[in-house]
Every structure is written in structure tokens, then in C-alpha cells.
Amino acid sequence: MMNTEHKRPLVSVSCITYNHAKYIRQCLDGFIMQKTNFSFEVLIHDDASTDGTAEIIKEYEKRYPEIIKPIYEEENQWSRGRRGSAEFNFPRAVGKYIALCEGDDYWIDPNKLQKQVDFLETHPEYSMCFHNAVEHFEDGSQQDRLFSNIKDRNYSGYEIYNEWIIPTASTVFTRNVIKSKIYDKICSTPGIKYGDTPLFLCAAKEGLIYGMKDIMSVYRRHVGGLILCSSLEDKLSLNEHDMAIYKCLGNKYKKIVFHKICKRCIYLYISMDKSIRRKYNYLLFDALNKDLFYSISYIIYAYFKYRLIRCKVRL
Template identity: 55%
Template sequence: MDKPLVSISCIAYNHESYIRQCLDGFLMQKTTFSFEILIHDDASTDNTTDIIREYERKYPDIIKPIYQKENQYSKGIPISATFNWPRAKGKYIAMCEGDDYWTDPLKLQKQVDFLEMHSNYSLVCGGYLYGNSREKIVLEKESISFDLDTYTKWYTKTLTVVFRKKFLEDYMDNIGLYKYSRDIHLFY
């Protein structure tokens, strides 16, 4: 496999009911580039681990799991920042948690094409369907800028984001500024 252009970062914990759909959403991606799937199972107590192992056996060159014996999140460890991002080989990182999934087989291709053509953008995100209500959230602007002090609305959801890996260094340098560092701190 060529060096991946995109590293998909996925965290899972007791996502037995969702993890297949999540992994299938990654594997259905039609791209002109290679990608890797970095999945971190945080000591699930259901069948999540077994399902991930099944996919790992089928796709050993793509799926790169970490299986924890003790839950790391409960110890206050930032999972993606500690376990997935440091091993990411891609220029870009896409995120999707184990209880979410992608429906568009061209998601990665469209987002990476945009970032490759627009070097002044740090990330790209898109619309999504929300929960059981199937409420469709559509972003209506190409670019959004705002002040975090007056921030009142979620413009991104983790499962829609692809960002440039080079911006992780600044985030990691400042992760201690937040009592509960979340994806929102990275995105904004």
C-alpha cells in the first residue's frame, strides 16, 4: 500500500450496534489515493472488539486497531491525541466515532480535492443527518469565521471533518488550556 494521504481516526467504546456500519462507511470510500483506518477500542465490554478484529483480518493493510485492556477515557486520557493522531501517516485526518457513519462513497475524495486546491483552508466539513429524528443539517456557507467568545452554534460535527494534520502541533501545544478538551477546540 502507498503511503496514505488520509488517516481516518476512529474511537470506539461499546459500539457493537453501530461499528459495522461505521467501518463499512470507511471501506466504501472511492478515492484516487490510499487511506488508513486508525481505530482505538477503549476496552469495550460488548462485542465491539470482536467486530473490529473481524474487519482487521479482512483488511489488514488498511485497518490499524489498538485494543485497550483498561478504559483510558475514564482515566482522563485524550484518546485521539494520545493513541491515534501520533501514528497517523496521512497529510489529512478524517474523524468519525464508532457510533457514527458515512453515507457518501465520495466523501473523502471531495473533501481532499477541495483541500488540495485551497491551501488557505485548514479543514473542511459538511452537512449531516442528526440522530433518530433524521433532521438534516446543511451548511449554507462555503467558509465560516467567528469569534469563540461569542460562539453559540455548532458548525461542525466530528464525522464530517477532514483537516490538515500539520495543525495538530498547535492544538497539542495548547490542549492543556481547556479543562475538557473536545473536538470543538481543535476545529475552531
């Protein structure tokens, strides 16, 4: 960490957090340990945590006032449909580049920011870069593993959307991405449930995207994680999310959006209890209406896969 006094930050780190008292120190330490030849700021949005998260952030704010710049909410904004990064952190970011890391994830390489900024500075045709991350299961149910097997190469928006390969805490992108008209459109479109994938797709429209094989962050899976969709209605709301992406980004993503919705509808319908299936008959009709041939093919595949799993359970 260099002396940042009186120097305009080259990078703005956006960190959103809610009830992350168990994890936030590790997250903040990952920021502070960065070794850079440029200054950076850490913009934190604490969404009215009730577990002592804010008190921990205040400790770091007092020790590193030139770096740690928090907003402490008195009322939870997520529950009101407001997004921490897009509405509270991005508007106050002054850096040429923006990095992301939520309060329950953390960085493990002190040279992470320097490596990514060096790449973007020397390759102006790129709008974003990202890297490998460790996927850590907090409950110990599974061993740590790579989040995805990222290689040193370019990645297309189509590939990113189709495979969900980008750990959010691994990304650094240019400020132009959030200043683009398409990003403004996404932020104002009803139905967008999560902001990371649409943001990455905006980056793909603004320039090239590069993946790095270096393992430089940890993605933590736990019950309180922001992306967990536990209820049936939560899972179905992802259909609205995908359709909103299609409406914003156009025909380039139409096929993959429809296929995602078809698979989700069919899987949920086949796997749900028979007693409530009639209520959700529309799921099958929705899938068939979007892509008849693909849906029929997937129905056959999903049905036999589900039957095979049930047979194994009985054995």
C-alpha cells in the same frame, strides 16, 4: 477503495470507539466503501469495550489489514482523563490530512473523502472543511433531520464556537493543525472536557475553514453517546471547559466564552429545584461578575421564558 499496498496514506481516519457493538459495522463499512484515487488508513482506538466491539473490529482488521489499524485497550483510558484521538490516534497518523468519525457515527457517501481532499488539495489556504450530516435519533423519539443547515461558504472560528454547527464525522483537516503550538497547549490545559471544538478552533487559527452543503454522514444520538451531559455537575463542568478554551485562544473568544457561561449558570439556577438553589447561589454571582449587563438581560429573558413554560404545563 483503491489498492493501498505499499502506498503512503494521504488521509488518516481517526475513529474512537467504546461499547459500540450495535453501530461499529456501519461505521467501518462507511470507511471501506470510500472510492478514492489515493490510499488512506483507519486508526481505531477501542477503549476497552466490553460488548463485543473489539471482536467486530478484528474481523475487519483481518480482511483489510492495510487499512484498519486498531489499538485495543485492556483498561478504559477515557475514565483516566486520556483522549483517544489526541493521545492514541493522532501521534501515529501519517496522512497529510486527518478525518474524524467516532464508532457510533457513519459515512453515507462513497465519495466523501475524495470530495474533501480534492477541495483541500486545490485550496492550500484552507486548513479544514466539513459538510452537512443527518441527525438520527436512535430511540425514534424524533424524525431524522439535518444536524445543521450548512451552506457552501467559509465559516469563522467564532461562528463555529458560538453555534456548534460542525458534525464531528464530517471533518477533514490538515496535519498542520495537530502539529501547531496552540494545539499542544490545548492538549496540556486542564479543564478541556471535549476535544472536537478546541480542535476546530485550532484549525481556524491555522487557515480558512470551508463548509459544504453535501449530506455525507450521519450523527447518531443515543444514550451512550459521548457528548451527553446528564448530571448537574457534568453541565457545570462545561464552564471549566469554556474557560480553558478562553485561556488557550485568548481575547478573541473572551466575550462569547463569558456569554456561554452566563447563560448556562443562569439557566441551570432558574430551572433547578428551589430546595437546592441556595447551594448554587454562586452561579448567579459568577454570571454577574463575568458580564453584568448581559447577565441581567438574560435573567429577565430566562425567568419569563421559564414562567411561560410552567404556565403552559399547568394548562
